[in-house]
Amino acid sequence: MSESPAAKPKLHVDPYEKNWMRFTIILLIVFAAAVTVAGFALGFQVPSPEERVDPNNLTGPWENPGLRELSPDIYDLYIIANSATWQFDPRDVEVPVGSTVTFYVTSTDIQHGFKLQDTNINMQIVPGQVSKLTYTFDKVGEYPYICTEYCGVGHAAMFGTLTVVEQ
Amino acid sequence: MADEQRTKEQAEEFHPKGTVAILVMFVLAIIILWGSVYVILLSRGVTV
Numbered sequence: 001m002s003e004s005p006a007a008k009p010k011l012h013v014d015p016y017e018k019n020w021m022r023f024t025i026i027l028l029i030v031f032a033a034a035v036t037v038a039g040f041a042l043g044f045q046v047p048s049p050e051e052r053v054d055p056n057n058l059t060g061p062w063e064n065p066g067l068r069e070l071s072p073d074i075y076d077l078y079i080i081a082n083s084a085t086w087q088f089d090p091r092d093v094e095v096p097v098g099s100t101v102t103f104y105v106t107s108t109d110i111q112h113g114f115k116l117q118d119t120n121i122n123m124q125i126v127p128g129q130v131s132k133l134t135y136t137f138d139k140v141g142e143y144p145y146i147c148t149e150y151c152g153v154g155h156a157a158m159f160g161t162l163t164v165v166e167q
Numbered sequence: 168m169a170d171e172q173r174t175k176e177q178a179e180e181f182h183p184k185g186t187v188a189i190l191v192m193f194v195l196a197i198i199i200l201w202g203s204v205y206v207i208l209l210s211r212g213v214t215v
Binding site for chain 2: 014016020023027031034038042043044045046047118119120121133134135136138
């Protein structure tokens, strides 16, 4: 003999709990909407794995890392993180204000991090993979970059500076 | 009947003001912290 749906006991949810669930869902929707707006309407992107490379045999632009001017105010910057020397190569970079710089960063050995202070450039650096992000520097000043992954005894020495100078 | 009446009275007396106050502070903290990080993200400029 089956019970009719009407005979099932009604689940009691306290009004406080109901309101809490409603508010939590609304808050999550607002947060998700804000992230969606930033990502799709305003154009904020997370780092993308650009390509795969052989960490033991870096060729092409990686043989001579550093800044390459593609056209006025447009640059590619190739950076190698290396734990044999505990440093980023290159360690100092200078670009004119207004420059748009595309960062290509990879590692030859172990996992590192790459964080350019006061910007949204923040990437995991994985051996064999090239991480890429593009940023436009509108303000003159020094932008230190550091390793954000505890990579070993020389971790504290892994830093560099990107300097934005007047045109 | 008496049980129903008692449950109704208990429900009417159930006003957890302290818990609500803590939850309000918790929610405000989340909104303020989340909002401040979001504003920092926007102020630092677009990464493509």
